[in-house]
Amino acid sequence: MTPNPDAPADAPAAEPAAGATAVAALRASVDAGLTPEAREWLAAALADAAADTPGPSAGLLAWEAHFAAARRRCGAAAADTVRVLILHAARADEQVAARVYDRGDAAERRAVLRALPHLGLGPGAVPLVEDALRTNDTRLVAAALGPYAAAHLGDHAWRQAVLKCLFTGVPADEIAGLAERAAGDAELARMLADYARERTAAGRAVPADLDRILDLTRKEV
Template identity: 50%
Template sequence: MDDWTAEAVAQVKADQQTAHRLFPVAARRGGPSARAALLGHVDAATVAALYRNGDAGERLAVLDALDRLDLGDAALPLVEDALRTNDARLVAAALGPYGARVLDDHAYRQGVLKCVFMAIPLERVAGLDERFDPELARMLAAYADERRAAGRTVPPDVLERI
């Protein structure tokens, strides 16, 4: 951990509210892992606020760190929010290990389908082998049928699954 990150973590440990000031500049001042280091020392409400008030890079850092934080299902609304965006980076991050664990079956399937629509490779979807079920297979097959009917190609990773 570099000096800036160590000092920032110490400040956040002493007062979680300093995270609101430090988190936005953390990547620039402390490097790529600085934001995750700060998130490890704040509560679920602060994580949610940092996500809500953050730009796309800050939201991505929160989503990427969720699996390493002890939040239970408290961050599920953040994952659901990310799945409503049109930012492929956020959608893919929402279906990381944390999202794969906390999303219900319906929301997970819808997220997988959104990845397909957004040309996000299915290899980036966490837990797909474990959570793949007949309903998701049916949804992907219907998508493939629609693509073929329109004279369009079907992504190879979809064809592998149906």
């Protein structure tokens, strides 16, 4: 993985202290909703992740199997957060995150994307965000545009992603740091105006979020 040369110059550095607090809060919120059996499973899974316990087959650590099984063990509602906690406990770096993403199903990929801001990573995981943005799976597109993308995604890719949200119906509220990054972005404003013109010419409705984002581009930086 190569750092993105197009990354914004003012990207904030990773912040392990605040990250640890956020992860503790995630753990508490997910624990509260789990059955005692699932809670016990999660505690054991996180211990395996911290200890790098060998897994059920060659080349597979125990936590990687837990990561895949999380939805069956903890339920659909908790699965994303449980998977984020497992990746965090495993101290997944950019390479590990990429491996789990590449070999994951759609739900696992979404969880890797959600985990990115909690893993203290540099820009090396941007290719995962870019991969998710190439899909039109709205669940992946939305998950890709979290705080990690706000911090590390280059300007061109970020503008394309905003436009893609309008195309595919991902609500603008899913885009982390939207107001900050859109402020003063004349190029994004041009793209939005062109898109509105294209839709109007075709007799089709302009997505409701478009004007809102256009307003944000007119704000002072």
